[in-house]
Amino acid sequence: MGNTWRVSSTTPRFAALAGVAAAAAAIGTAELVAALTGPRSSPLVAVGGLVVDTAPEPVKRFGIEVFGSYDKIALLVGTALLLGGFAALLGMLAVRRLTVGLAGIVVFGGIGAAAALTRAGADAADVLPSLVGAAVGGLALWAFVAGPLELDPWPWSPPTPAGPPPATGPAVAAPDPDSVATSEGTGGTASRSTASAESPPVPGSPVPGRPPVPGGPGRRVDPDSRRRFLTGVGTVLGVAAVGGVAGRWLAGRQGVSAAREAITLPAPVSAAPPVPAGADLAQPGLASYVTSNRSFYRIDTALVVPQVDPATWQLRIHGRVRNPVTLSYADLLARPMVERYVTLACVSNEVGGDLIGNACWLGVPIRELLDEVGPLDGADQVVGRSVDGWTCGTPTAVLRDGRDALLAVGMNGEPLPVQHGFPVRMVVPGLYGYVSACKWITELELTSFADFDAYWVPRGWSAQGPVKTQSRIDTPRPRNRPAAGPVTVAGVAWAQHRGIDRVEVRVDEGPWQEAQLAPTISVDTWVQWSWQWPATPGEHTLQVRATDSTGETQTGETRGVAPDGATGWHSVTLTVS
Template sequence: MSTTSRRYAALAGITAAAVAIGIAEPVAVLTGPRSAPLVAVGGVVVDAVPESLKQLAIDLFGTADKIALLVGTGLLLGGFAALFGVLAVRRLAFGLAGIAAFGVIGVAAALTRSGADAADALPSLVGAGLGGLVLWLFIAGPFELDPWPWSPPTPIVPPAASVPPAGPVPPAAPVSPAGPALGSRAEPPSAASPTPEGLPVPVTPAEPVSPAGPVTPAAPVAPGGQSATGAAEVDPESRRRFLTSSGVLLGTALAAGLGGRWLAGRRGVSAARDAIRLPAPVAPAAAVPAGADLSLAQLAPYVTSNLGFYRIDTALVVPQVDPDSWRLRIHGRVGTERTYTYADLLARPLVERYVTLACVSNEVGGDLIGNARWLGVPLRELLDEVEPDADADQVVGRSVDGWTCGTPTAALRDGRDALLAVGMNGEPLPVEHGFPVRMVVPGLYGYVSACKWVTELELTRFADFDAYWVPRGWSVQGPIKTQSRIDTPRGRNRLTTGPVTIAGVAWAQHRGIRQVEVRVDDGEWQQAELAPAVSVDTWVQWSWRWDATPGEHRLQVRATDATGETQTERTQDVVPDGATGWHTVTVTVR
């Protein structure tokens, strides 16, 4: 099969797969966006892929890791679809079997997600059916090329050329009465030779025979456009029809896919969120003190905007949870099981607090951290109402999509501002940050505390249940480590000689920061100036004035928390319980 042949076959397979995925999206509008094949399979990949690959994706793509996963899954599917197209030309059943196999995978992935029902299989079934139909149309139906350039050549044997048979010279012809016998040694009559009637006749000379032999006649053309040599001669009109059909189907698939995504968004909860008016807190957050934000270029603001707040979770599509139908069930090792509605929470006395959240996947110097003003119900109050058993040392938060985190019960009842949050920076929670309700717990990494789209709190024991990340190699408990970061100047910045402000942030939630130190080129540690902060539950900005000299310099920072513990120089990866080490940047001064 030639390169051109494979390209046509691959295009047929890719078009079939695109139709399958694209058409499944509008169907998933009816069954839920998590049932779409690409999303369902991507969710299984997220759950099953080795932790090292997940961390690599976060390191490479940051908060765009989910988009990268969906794009990668789509490209992988396209590669297999191209292969199925090539196989289908050899035998149509091979290609159809490949499409069917992907349909089965999509169905299985959709049905194994948390909260799935039989209807979730519908997008994959419809998509696979239409994908198989398209493949048939291209390989055996009205859209196929005539002939396919990869069709096996029809052997054609050209007729043998007429060659005089070899053998003895035929006997001499009889002598005519009018002259010598034909073929005799006598001279042939010339044009002036008289006939018996005495009139001259023209004589045509014998046609010479080529020494190379007789001329071979042109090879006949086989039916369907193939020459006797087996080379395909594709009708241009047939090729145009094939390419036009594939283009139209690819465009239709793209429009259907994007349209399905758009419709899913329209069926979301943005309108319901916009209609919510949060009550004023009975205990407002303390005002941000003057000077808490140094307002320097490149320095992270003290309060992170909702739009700029990092997002790390396992949801490939943002769950759309209707606040009117939302319920929180608190159960397990409790004296009294309770269920709360969204209206129940808004009717309770709400408190407002600034809390800095950090992801355990945050590298030294990374930006997977943010500070916001949260509004919610103290979790301590809700737990007191259900009367936990004395041995219930873990509270398992369960998201609407089945994700779980395990929080120490003590951390939710020791007086810290652990909230069941309904608001963020003065507005209802953004949908991507857990609307309508999420958990916020100061001092713990998000993987053990920050359950978004929460629908259950189960009182249990660490000995009885491992939350989502624990079997994947992460620590059972995840207290946030003391960390600091240089925001300005950035690595490889070119500076001018003279005074330079070095600034950044430091954090040790629920303990607070006592001091920050900076050093240049492994010199003496210099104490930085700390800006004021709202509480020990937020990060703090710091700054230090440096008299820069020409050359390349290495800047380092370290922080000491309120307990007197200074962050370690020892470098550790984020797994299993958070990265350690001193943030270092290199700058050039001229």
């Protein structure tokens, strides 16, 4: 028995493996083709993008709450796992009926092609990755089920013991080979009875066309068959992995990193004020006053970062205006630039969350561009439109009220990172990003809130999203166990375009104690704060609240992020040793 392989119990597993290998071949091929037609045409990306657009709002909020800036990676991984599970099922069904497995692959190829056509700017070429990938996946499945790597379907029947089957009726003597009846007919031909050959095969009996195998005919497969099948699966998986990685690499080579690195940003006509001494308390665990480009949060709907060539980029300003214009990237860089520190926050930021960052932005004031095009009466909304079709609606009055709303081309002294909107994005102090921070922007359309709802509004979010006054405790954190005695409590507070006047901390719902505010650049950035706590042993709960420059104190009412931002006091419970 050492030289045989029992497949009656393991065949479903290997059939599932065949299905997964076929799906991997389809995806790997599709990624290679997508390197030529564009990353948005990848079936994984196209289907994932369609999921983002159509998923119920609570599902999206859950994804952001759980995965934060890694929500897109989680979605792609989840999509791949679901596809793998379905492919395994198709493999198991295909062993019984090949047409069922092939039909499943055709359906998935059709879904990928249809999803690709829903992406902004899609054309007929975007369906090629899904169609070619489905064809290769179908060929691979055929090879495993009916081709040269054939996966034997016979062992799906229940196992039977070795040897002759038990008798179920009256005993019948085995026929004597020497007593087979023959007859001489006209022409002198002999005939043999074929009744036994036409009878259904008995379980455990030899299978026609297959060599007998010890331990039960038809119940085992020789090691060479097993080895050939597993080698085929391994080869397909390996080639698929290489194809997928090569496709991603080729897509990256077609990106705009080289073009970005070749850009020299102009000097601003109005530079940002220097960061004042003491603005960054440099306290362990406290967020730095200026957030690095690498650490800056990223929340958007783009599963694949758009690669926009600055040489071909254009910004169209149109709609309800007197003088529509179209600007190239060179036109924009030739205009007077200003540089400002602005803190941006995501509306999905929970109380105490980290979807917020402060950076130095270089760009052209949007107010000046709007003055030039001349908005018409009633044009109370400016719709920013991204290259991937995403939209945000910003109040026209906010963009013209004197605040430093920018079409930004630089971030922290360098061209915008690709993942943060290169070559151009919007930055608007005092508004949540979903109504203002359009990345990879290609259009500004003047319209009205009555006439158009931007991307998030039909999904349950408010049409206008001013930033709420908020504060956060960064240190100590719940996992810390500070020793009794003086403990520095520190964090950040923000109320962009209003500024923070006061931060207060309390312990165990006791009286509020005023914290010390660090210097800050302007009302458009967050501010660090600290408070010395005479900590005593035991478990304690710290809470923080802020008051902005209008005199409004942060509310203690706890509300979720929808429809226009979370509210409540951030609290931290910890144990003092």
